[in-house]
Amino acid sequence: xxxxxxxxxxxxxxxxxxxxxxxxxxxxxxxxxxxxxxxxxxxxxxxxxxxxxxxxxxxxxxxxxxxxxxxxxxxxxxxxxxxxxxxxxxxxxxxxxxxxxxxxxxxxxxxxxxxxxxxxxxxxxxxxxxxxxxxxxxxxxxxxxxxxxxxxxxxxxxxxxxxxxxxxxxxxxxxxxxxxxxxxxxxxxxxxxxxxxxxxxxxxxxxxxxxxxxxxxxxxxxxxxxxxxxxxxxxxxxxxxxxxxxxxxxxxxxxxxxxxxxxxxxxxxxxxxxxxxxxxxxxxxxxxxxxxxxxxxxxxxxxxxxxxxxxxxxxxxxxxxxxxxxxxxxxxxxxxxxxxxxxxxxxxxxxxxxxxxxxxxxxxxxxxxxxxxxxxxxxxxxxxxxxxxxxxxxxxxxxxxxxxxxxxxxxxxxxxxxxxxxxxxxxxxxxxxxxxxxxxxxxxxxxxxxxxxxxxxxxxxxxxxxxxxxxxxxxxxxxxxxxxxxxxxxxxxxxxxxxxxxxxxxxxxxxxxx
Amino acid sequence: xxxxxxxxxxxxxxxxxxxxxxxxxxxxxxxxxxxxxxxxxxxxxxxxxxxxxxxxxxxxxxxxxxxxxxxxxxxxxxxxxxxxxxxxxxxxxxxxxxxxxxxxxxxxxxxxxxxxxxxxxxxxxxxxxxxxxxxxxxxxxxxxxxxxxxxxxxxxxxxxxxxxxxxxxxxxxxxxxxxxxxxxxxxxxxxxxxxxxxxxxxxxxxxxxxxxxxxxxxxxxxxxxxxxxxxxxxxxxxxxxxxxxxxxxxxxxxxxxxxxxxxxxxxxxxxxxxxxxxxxxxxxxxxxxxxxxxxxxxxxxxxxxxxxxxxxxxxxxxxxxxxxxx
Numbered sequence: 150x151x152x153x154x155x156x157x158x159x160x161x162x163x164x165x166x167x168x169x170x171x172x173x174x175x176x177x178x179x180x181x182x183x184x185x186x187x188x189x190x191x192x193x194x195x196x197x198x199x200x201x202x203x204x205x206x207x208x209x210x211x212x213x214x215x216x217x218x219x220x221x222x223x224x225x226x227x228x229x230x231x232x233x234x235x236x237x238x239x240x241x242x243x244x245x246x247x248x249x250x251x252x253x254x255x256x257x258x259x260x261x262x263x264x265x266x267x268x269x270x271x272x273x274x275x276x277x278x279x280x281x282x283x284x285x286x287x288x289x290x291x292x293x294x295x296x297x298x299x300x301x302x303x304x305x306x307x308x309x310x311x312x313x314x315x316x317x318x319x320x321x322x323x324x325x326x327x328x329x330x331x332x333x334x335x336x337x338x339x340x341x342x343x344x345x346x347x348x349x350x351x352x353x354x355x356x357x358x359x360x361x362x363x364x365x366x367x368x369x370x371x372x373x374x375x376x377x378x379x380x381x382x383x384x385x386x387x388x389x390x391x392x393x394x395x396x397x398x399x400x401x402x403x404x405x406x407x408x409x410x411x412x413x414x415x416x417x418x419x420x421x422x423x424x425x426x427x428x429x430x431x432x433x434x435x436x437x438x439x440x441x442x443x444x445x446x447x448x449x450x451x452x453x454x455x456x457x458x459x460x461x462x463x464x465x466x467x468x469x470x471x472x473x474x475x476x477x478x479x480x481x482x483x484x485x486x487x488x489x490x491x492x493x494x495x496x497x498x499x500x501x502x503x504x505x506x507x508x509x510x511x512x513x514x515x516x517x518x519x520x521x522x523x524x525x526x527x528x529x530x531x532x533x534x535x536x537x538x539x540x541x542x543x544x545x546x547x548x549x550x551x552x553x554x555x556x557x558x559x560x561x562x563x564x565x566x567x568x569x570x571x572x573x574x575x576x577x578x579x580x581x582x583x584x585x586x587x588x589x590x591x592x593x594x595x596x597x598x599x600x601x602x603x604x605x606x607x608x609x610x611x612x613x614x615x616x617x618x619x620x621x622x623x624x625x626x627x628x629x630x631x632x633x634x635x636x637x638x639x640x641x642x643x644x645x646x647x648x649x650x651x652x653x654x655x656x657x658x659x660x661x662x663x
Numbered sequence: 664x665x666x667x668x669x670x671x672x673x674x675x676x677x678x679x680x681x682x683x684x685x686x687x688x689x690x691x692x693x694x695x696x697x698x699x700x701x702x703x704x705x706x707x708x709x710x711x712x713x714x715x716x717x718x719x720x721x722x723x724x725x726x727x728x729x730x731x732x733x734x735x736x737x738x739x740x741x742x743x744x745x746x747x748x749x750x751x752x753x754x755x756x757x758x759x760x761x762x763x764x765x766x767x768x769x770x771x772x773x774x775x776x777x778x779x780x781x782x783x784x785x786x787x788x789x790x791x792x793x794x795x796x797x798x799x800x801x802x803x804x805x806x807x808x809x810x811x812x813x814x815x816x817x818x819x820x821x822x823x824x825x826x827x828x829x830x831x832x833x834x835x836x837x838x839x840x841x842x843x844x845x846x847x848x849x850x851x852x853x854x855x856x857x858x859x860x861x862x863x864x865x866x867x868x869x870x871x872x873x874x875x876x877x878x879x880x881x882x883x884x885x886x887x888x889x890x891x892x893x894x895x896x897x898x899x900x901x902x903x904x905x906x907x908x909x910x911x912x913x914x915x916x917x918x919x920x921x922x923x924x925x926x927x928x929x930x931x932x933x934x935x936x937x938x939x940x941x942x943x944x945x946x947x948x949x950x951x952x953x954x955x956x957x958x959x960x961x962x963x964x965x966x967x968x969x970x971x972x973x974x975x976x977x978x979x980x981x982x983x984x985x986x987x988x989x
Contacts, residue, residue, distance in 0.1 A: 203760075
């Protein structure tokens with residue numbers, strides 16, 4: 150019976166060997182890089198699929214959606230390495246003098262899977278549909294910045310923003326802004342991407358086959374990619390170890406040893422700006438008391454959280470949302486460390502001794518229940534009495550998040566500093582989680598958004614990080630790494646700090662090698 | 664003459680009984696639908712919010728609610744759905760761009776296959792185990808079977824399933840760890856990928872059915888009529904199959920009906936572990952995404968299957984046992 154399994158793998162490999170020979174002649178140009186082989190079929194498993202799976206990039210909300218969309222469609226720009234700088238994709242160039250009016254020049258001769266040519270009309274349609282409430286775009290708020298999007302000739306597009314924003318190229322690299330065919334109210338997978346849609350069943354699987362006419366020569370390498378969802382983490386890792394899938398995301402830090410014990414499998418850790426944060430509402434007492442906030446920040450044992458909760462697959466955070474490996478990170482900011490004496494001093498100065506505080510935690514915010522327990526432990530040492538209220542993940546965001554004085558939030562990596570600051574820290578933002586208010590911060594946010602000079606921009610973002618670190622009612626203990634497990638025969642993977650699966654774009658880059 | 668009179672009276676008792684049961688089943692279904700609708704209405708958030716997620720703007724939520732019809736009062740939504748289901752059209756899913764019927768049909772087939780094969784194996788197995796255990800009461804075989812079935816009853820299915828995956832998939836690499844059901848798969852492929860789910864489910868249900876069979880048969884074996892038959896020289900196998908079984912069949916089919924209806928709707932843990940695209944996980948999915956038409960329809964199916972199973976079990980019991988016909 151073991152033989153039965155081997156033969157299953159052999160079928161894949163013989164197919165590969167044949168295709169590999171053919172491809173060898175074609176891809177010798179990449180200098181020192183390992184040569185990619187053509188061919189092979191893999192199955193990838195994401196965290197979970199559901200009935201809400203969609204082919205519409207604007208509606209994407211899960212890793213499965215993003216992965217599927219990047220297989221089928223292209224964006225105007227793309228991010229493909231850890232520099233997190235946007236590079237041209239369907240847009241040959243994207244430029245602006247004032248960061249308000251942007252001129253996009255499209256690639257020539259790019260074709261959709263149905264054979265029609267990509268024109269500026271497709272781009273205009275794809276961008277403007279985000280403003281239609283019925284499309285239910287996840288980027289509706291971002292799209293409000295588009296004052297005007299119009300075609301200029303067959304291959305030119307002008308985007309005029311409501312205010313200066315130097316980050317437009319980065320924003321357009323997100324999966325939601327991938328380009329669909331003009332007039333498609335419900336996109337059906339007809340994109341310009343590296344794979345053509347063969348089968349799509351919501352909640353079950355997506356199958357893509359190589360787009361032979363892909364406009365980037367030499368890509369993709371794989372013949373066929375199947376994406377399935379396995380919600381249960383143990384099942385996902387088991388499926389990897391038994392050879393049923395070749396790559397999966399969202400591996401629990403506790404499973405990494407199991408995966409690495411087998412020489413045929415490996416873990417790819419992607420440092421990411423994903424964080425679970427403890428929020429203290431600033432418009433309520435005692436959480437709005439600066440001494441309370443300081444005391445809490447001082448009694449978070451960050452190394453313990455990193456080690457015990459995430460098995461060191463995390464980066465220590467400093468109560469501001471920009472991670473050390475991201476652009477504009479402020480290296481001069483002193484790291485807050487566990488200091489119970491100082492915390493006690495703040496508690497006493499604020500007259501907070503013996504205060505009883507419920508903290509709302511849930512598995513919806515990764516690691517928050519354990520973080521709350523750690524906090525409770527240290528709280529009892531400085532005279533604060535925390536009660537951990539563990540609530541169900543189902544409905545957490547609509548019923549508990551931002552509804553109590555003290556709760557945990559969870560924030561996915563965003564591609565730009567501007568997005569994370571404007572979504573969660575701008576005083577007028579809907580999810581100004583801690584309901585803090587800082588005029589200087591708000592002014593800097595707008596200034597930095599429109600600033601074209603990188604050095605000056607870095608200074609502005611640096612100061613904003615300092616303000617959030619010092620004053621905001623948000624504690625960010627660690628940034629959580631994303632863990633993918635993969636079969637070692639899958640080559641070409643590299644971490645892209647936007648998400649697992651190489652920022653969800655692995656299908657276009659990886660190849661299979663026995 | 665003697666033969667025909669009771670048969671007519673059998674039909675005479677069975678038909679009104681079934682009619683009455685079907686009627687009460689319909690009332691039960693109606694009540695269940697009301698309860699499900701009410702309780703799911705109490706869940707925080709609605710389908711529009713779930714679809715749009717964290718990043719929803721109020722305008723989007725309002726627009727989507729209107730499109731889904733969630734802005735209509737609850738009772739109107741309920742009766743619209745009820746009217747649809749009576750006509751055989753469960754409506755459109757709120758979440759997926761598909762009709763509920765379409766979504767359920769593919770999953771229902773999968774669940775039926777899994778439940779059907781499991782039922783076939785486990786009913787036969789349970790009868791064999793139960794009867795052989797009962798006729799060897801106190802013997803070695805009985806003790807072994809007793810220990811094994813008791814151990815299986817006590818063992819939670821996720822443990823059995825996880826151990827099965829660990830041994831057969833991860834260590835031995837014999838069977839796939841996930842049940843991939845695709846339309847192009849051949850029967851042998853499908854059986855291979857279903858092997859572990861079927862094994863785990865069989866373990867769970869067979870134990871209960873076997874225990875029940877043993878108890879019922881053992882109880883009958885103590886009766887005077889068995890002794891009488893023995894004294895008359897009837898072969899023992901004939902005593903068991905033709906004298907004892909008809910009397911024992913009532914509780915046995917009831918236990919089977921309960922176990923089998925569990926196979927369809929209660930297999931959620933197995934479906935999760937093996938990533939099996941069945942009906943139970945579809946329903947759980949419907950709850951988390953607040954997809955009411957889908958949730959309601961799944962609930963109706965499960966409830967309907969349950970009631971049908973119990974009805975069949977009762978009918979079989981009555982037909983098999985003349986004393987119950989009176």
